[in-house]
Amino acid sequence: MNRLPRGCINVGGSVAISMDRCRKVFMDLFAPFGYEPFWPSVLQLLESAWPHLPLPFRRRLIALNTPYGEPCCLKADLTLAAVAYFASHYAPGQQPLRLCYADRIFKRPERHENRIESFQIGAELLGWEGEGADIEILWLLLQWLDGIGLDQSVLVIGDVTFLQYALTNVKATVAERLSTYLQEGNLVAYEKALSTYDIPEYSYNILKHLPHLKGGEGILNRGDSLMGSSQHLAPLRKIFHTLDDLGYAERITLDLSLIRELHYYSGPVFHIYACPSGPLIGGGGRYDGLLAEYGLGGQAIGFAVDLEEIATLSHHFSTPRSAMIWSALLPPESALKRASAIFKRGIRGEISWNNNEKQSYDSAKERGYEWWINLATEEVTNLKTHKKTPLTLWKRGEIPCSQ
Amino acid sequence: MLTIALPTGRVMRNAIDFCEEMGLPVAKLRETGRQLVVQEGDFRYILSKPSDVPLYVSHGVANIALAGSDVLRECTVDYVELADTGRGQCRIVIAGPQKLRALFSGHPSELMWLKVATKYPHIADSYFSEMGVQVEIIHLHGSIELAPTLGMSDCILDIVQTGDTLKANKLVVLKEIAPVSLRLIASRQSVSLKWQQTMALLKTITRPKGETSYEH
Numbered sequence: 001m002n003r004l005p006r007g008c009i010n011v012g013g014s015v016a017i018s019m020d021r022c023r024k025v026f027m028d029l030f031a032p033f034g035y036e037p038f039w040p041s042v043l044q045l046l047e048s049a050w051p052h053l054p055l056p057f058r059r060r061l062i063a064l065n066t067p068y069g070e071p072c073c074l075k076a077d078l079t080l081a082a083v084a085y086f087a088s089h090y091a092p093g094q095q096p097l098r099l100c101y102a103d104r105i106f107k108r109p110e111r112h113e114n115r116i117e118s119f120q121i122g123a124e125l126l127g128w129e130g131e132g133a134d135i136e137i138l139w140l141l142l143q144w145l146d147g148i149g150l151d152q153s154v155l156v157i158g159d160v161t162f163l164q165y166a167l168t169n170v171k172a173t174v175a176e177r178l179s180t181y182l183q184e185g186n187l188v189a190y191e192k193a194l195s196t197y198d199i200p201e202y203s204y205n206i207l208k209h210l211p212h213l214k215g216g217e218g219i220l221n222r223g224d225s226l227m228g229s230s231q232h233l234a235p236l237r238k239i240f241h242t243l244d245d246l247g248y249a250e251r252i253t254l255d256l257s258l259i260r261e262l263h264y265y266s267g268p269v270f271h272i273y274a275c276p277s278g279p280l281i282g283g284g285g286r287y288d289g290l291l292a293e294y295g296l297g298g299q300a301i302g303f304a305v306d307l308e309e310i311a312t313l314s315h316h317f318s319t320p321r322s323a324m325i326w327s328a329l330l331p332p333e334s335a336l337k338r339a340s341a342i343f344k345r346g347i348r349g350e351i352s353w354n355n356n357e358k359q360s361y362d363s364a365k366e367r368g369y370e371w372w373i374n375l376a377t378e379e380v381t382n383l384k385t386h387k388k389t390p391l392t393l394w395k396r397g398e399i400p401c402s403q
Numbered sequence: 404m405l406t407i408a409l410p411t412g413r414v415m416r417n418a419i420d421f422c423e424e425m426g427l428p429v430a431k432l433r434e435t436g437r438q439l440v441v442q443e444g445d446f447r448y449i450l451s452k453p454s455d456v457p458l459y460v461s462h463g464v465a466n467i468a469l470a471g472s473d474v475l476r477e478c479t480v481d482y483v484e485l486a487d488t489g490r491g492q493c494r495i496v497i498a499g500p501q502k503l504r505a506l507f508s509g510h511p512s513e514l515m516w517l518k519v520a521t522k523y524p525h526i527a528d529s530y531f532s533e534m535g536v537q538v539e540i541i542h543l544h545g546s547i548e549l550a551p552t553l554g555m556s557d558c559i560l561d562i563v564q565t566g567d568t569l570k571a572n573k574l575v576v577l578k579e580i581a582p583v584s585l586r587l588i589a590s591r592q593s594v595s596l597k598w599q600q601t602m603a604l605l606k607t608i609t610r611p612k613g614e615t616s617y618e619h
Contacts, residue, residue, distance in 0.1 A: 111479045111525060112458060156595040185483035185591065214598040255595050276596050279463050 007109060007116035011308065018311035019119065023102045025147045026121055030140060035100040035123055040081035042104070043072040052080055052293060054263045060107040062116060074106035077262065079287065079302055082124045087294040095127030095298055102307055122284070122304030126291065129298055134235070134268055134286065135242045137301050141272070142248050149315030152275040154251055158258025159236045159268045160285070162223060166206040170199055178207065183259045187211055213256035223256050236268055264290035272305060274313045281309050323349035324364035326357065328376030338375050342391075347371075405446055405600060408465035410453035410474075414491040417585055418469040421488050422448075425604050457482055457588065466593040467601060473562050473583045477523045482588045485605060491585040495526060497578040498569050499551055499558030507577040511536050520550030521560040530560070530580055548572040 004010060011019065027037065046063060053061075053076075061073040075081055082099050090097055102121040109116055123140070125133050138155065145153045163182070167175040174197045181190035194207055206226045213219045220237050224230040230237075236254070243252055260269050260283060267286030274281050284303025291300045311317060325342060327335035332353075339351050349369065354360040357374070364372040365383050372381045378391040407427070409418045423429045428443040435441050441448040449465055453474050459465040461480035468482075473495055475484070497507070497519070506513050511534040520541040521527045531538045541556050550556040552572050562583055563569060563576065589601055 112461075154596060185481070185594070188484050188487050188586070212598070212602070214595060253596055258595070271591075271595065273592050273596065277463070277592070280591060 007114055009115060009117060011119075014317060015308065015311055018314055018316040019307050021316040022148050022307065022311050022314050023121060026102070026144050027100065029144050029147060030098075030100045030123055033098065033136070033140065035098040038082060038085065038099040038101045040075060040078060040085065040101070040103065042075055042106075044075050044081060044084075046071045046073055048084060049073055049077070049080055052264060052290060053077070054261070057262060060110075062106050062108055075103075076105055076107050078103060078105060078120055078122060078304060079124060079262075079264075079290070082302070083126065083287075083290055083294055083296075083300070086126045087296055090127075092127075092297070096129075096133070097124075097126045099124045099126070119307035120282075120304040121307040121310075122282070122302060124300065124302035126300045126302075127296060127298040128300075131238065133299065134239055134301055135246075137284070137303060138239065138243060138270070139246055139248075141303055142243075142246075142251060145272075148310065150274055150310070150313060153278075153281075154253060154273045154276055155270050156253045156255050156258060156273065157236065157239065157268060157270040158255045159233065160259060160265050161267055162227075162232055162236075162256050163210065163259065165227065165232050166203055166210065168203070170203050170207075171197070174199065179259065182211070182257055183261070211257045213254075215254060217254070219254045219256060239268055260285060264293070266290075267299075268301075270303070272303070274310070278313070279309065281306050281313070321349060321367065321369045322347050323371040323373055323380075324352050324360070324367070324369045325349055325373045325375060326352045326354070326360040328357070328374055329355060330375055335375055342373065349373075405467065405597075405604075406449060406465045407446060408449045408451055408456045408459040408468035408470075410456050410470060411450050412453055414453065414469075414471060414585055415450075417488075417490040421469060421490055421585065427604075454478070460588055460590045463590050463592055465590065466597060467587065467589045467604070469585050470588055471562075471583055472581070472586050473523065473526070475586060475588065476581065477525050479525070481591060483591060483594045484586055484588050485594075485601070486587040488585045488587060491583070493562045493564040493583045495523070495560065495580040495583055496563050496576045497530075497558055497560050497580065498548075498563065498574045498576050500573065501575050503558055503577055504575070514538065517558060518556040519558055519560055520547050520556035522547060523560055526580070527560045548574060 043066065049061065050058060057076070061076050063071065063073045066072055078101055086097050100123040102119070104117050105120050106117050123137060125137055142155070145151070163179065167178065170178070174193070177193055178190060181193060190211065194204065199207065209226055213223055217240060220233050220240065223233050240252060240254065243249065258269055258271065264287045265285040266289035269283070269285030271283040272281050273279065282303060282305030284301070286299065286301045288299045291298060323342070325339045335351060343349070352360040352363065354363065361372055369383055372383055373391065380389045380391055381387070407422070409415065419429050419432050422432070427446055431441050431443050432448055435450065439450050441450070449459055451459060453471060454477070456468045456470040457475060457478045457480050460468045460482045469488070471491060514531070514536045517538045518541060519527050519538050520543050522542070522544055524540050524542045527538070527540050541550065543550060547559045547561045548568055549572070550559055551574060558577060559574070560580070566576070569575065593601055
């Protein structure tokens with residue numbers, strides 16, 4: 001039997017093509033802004049990953065030993081790998097560092113899940129100071145989503161420091177319990193805990209309203225009045241206004257009770273939805289605290305998106321194959337040169353080396369191509385209408401390119 | 404359009420009554436035959452096996468749902484629990500023959516390698532693991548009470564409402580684990596992106612005495 005280990009996957013066909021195109025759009029967009037590709041090792045030392053991950057996440061690590069006997073885990077989080085790389089390879093003077101990646105991650109599946117591996121694409125901006133970097137990451141992210149056809153995607157943005165301030169005078173065990181309930185989405189238990197435990201009135205008043213602080217800009221004013229100060233939500237307000245100025249106001253929803261699964265976030269955090277009724281495809285946020293755990297100063301922000309999920313939702317997924325080019329029994333060197341000239345015009349396709357013209361033509365139809373090009377006659381056939389057009393016309397741009 | 408997943412079977416009537424109290428249109432829902440998707444006005448109902456209801460929510464197919472807390476405890480998918488409706492009340496218990504009473508009132512180590520039949524393997528595993536006790540869990544899908552009677556297991560972990568079925572099979576409650584009731588849950592994206600709509604529904608809930616609901 002030819003099968004993969006349970007929970008693993010080979011990705012090919014239209015999903016793989018779409019993943020690759022989404023990745024290309026991503027790299028083309030981020031690279032000019034100084035984001036360097038990063039290919040982390042598939043293994044992380046357990047001793048390095050363990051202290052930085054919360055218990056529920058640790059339980060999902062897939063542990064193994066290297067042939068050298070070192071206890072490791074398959075990488076479950078790319079941000080950790082990026083920060084560790086940054087800490088060990090760059091001197092303080094070389095900050096900030098911009099990294100982007102598209103790689104597999106591995107986690108033990110929860111019940112009702114099957115997969116142990118998935119694909120993440122993301123970017124990290126490490127070790128910067130001052131304003132602007134939050135916006136840079138969020139703006140590039142939104143640009144990328146637009147670029148792959150997800151122009152209805154929504155960012156839900158919160159700020160974990162708001163909750164931290166609200167819990168300042170609350171007993172540590174109670175604070176932890178309330179945070180856990182919010183993170184687990186157990187609002188019934190959250191409210192019960194609020195009414196059960198002895199919580200200072202100032203904190204109680206904020207915490208009681210916290211899960212309701214979702215929506216537009218008005219939420220920030222509400223948060224300010226509960227806090228009695230506009231200081232705590234100033235970074236979030238700045239992000240909101242700047243994204244508004246950049247034309248993205250309708251794609252932003254605020255949620256002051258938003259908490260991410262990983263506890264290393266320490267400022268604005270966000271979730272990414274493919275559309276207002278679509279699935280959660282990723283998220284990210286500020287993690288200055290994680291940098292500090294590695295003995296590094298400065299600030300850090302990043303995000304990761306499920307590449308496979310996003311590939312199936314992007315417009316690249318439904319892009320048909322464009323052209324099959326029949327070599328027409330020409331010598332290979334001649335056919336390759338002519339085909340190459342066509343490919344350079346942006347058309348995506350393949351060369352058919354079949355000796356039989358009809359078989360090549362039928363194969364192109366069966367495989368879903370839009371165009372079949374005969375290199376000998378230099379004619380292009382539309383496989384839906386069967387209309388023939390001279391290849392020279394395509395050179396004048398009269399044959400639409402379906403890339 | 405708001406999509407609501409409802410459990411079929413024992414708690415379906417409770418769920419429909421609750422929807423009616425929330426002010427939702429339920430006339431077609433009460434007359435549904437084998438239909439699994441029912442549309443009434445701006446609402447679409449998905450009727451599903453109780454154990455599958457949370458999955459519809461976590462996959463974002465349903466915006467909100469009603470599900471028993473037993474089912475929610477058993478599954479580990481992602482959702483937001485908004486309210487305890489107080490309906491469909493029963494209990495998760497461990498039950499078995501009278502002779503096992505002494506074991507359950509003694510030291511946990513005496514429970515080691517007990518055979519426990521259940522349709523809630525995750526709850527059973529969590530409960531005994533927390534005590535540091537290893538048991539053999541036999542996963543059944545129905546007629547759990549038969550297992551000790553036929554010698555297949557020592558005891559069972561199941562939900563009990565009146566206790567009549569236990570009595571009929573000469574079983575007694577050995578340990579209460581948790582109360583069960585129908586809960587209102589929502590998907591993460593509905594809570595983040597349709598909060599006002601979700602809250603509008605929540606505010607219409609008429610709560611029987613003693614129940615809790617997440618309300619502003």
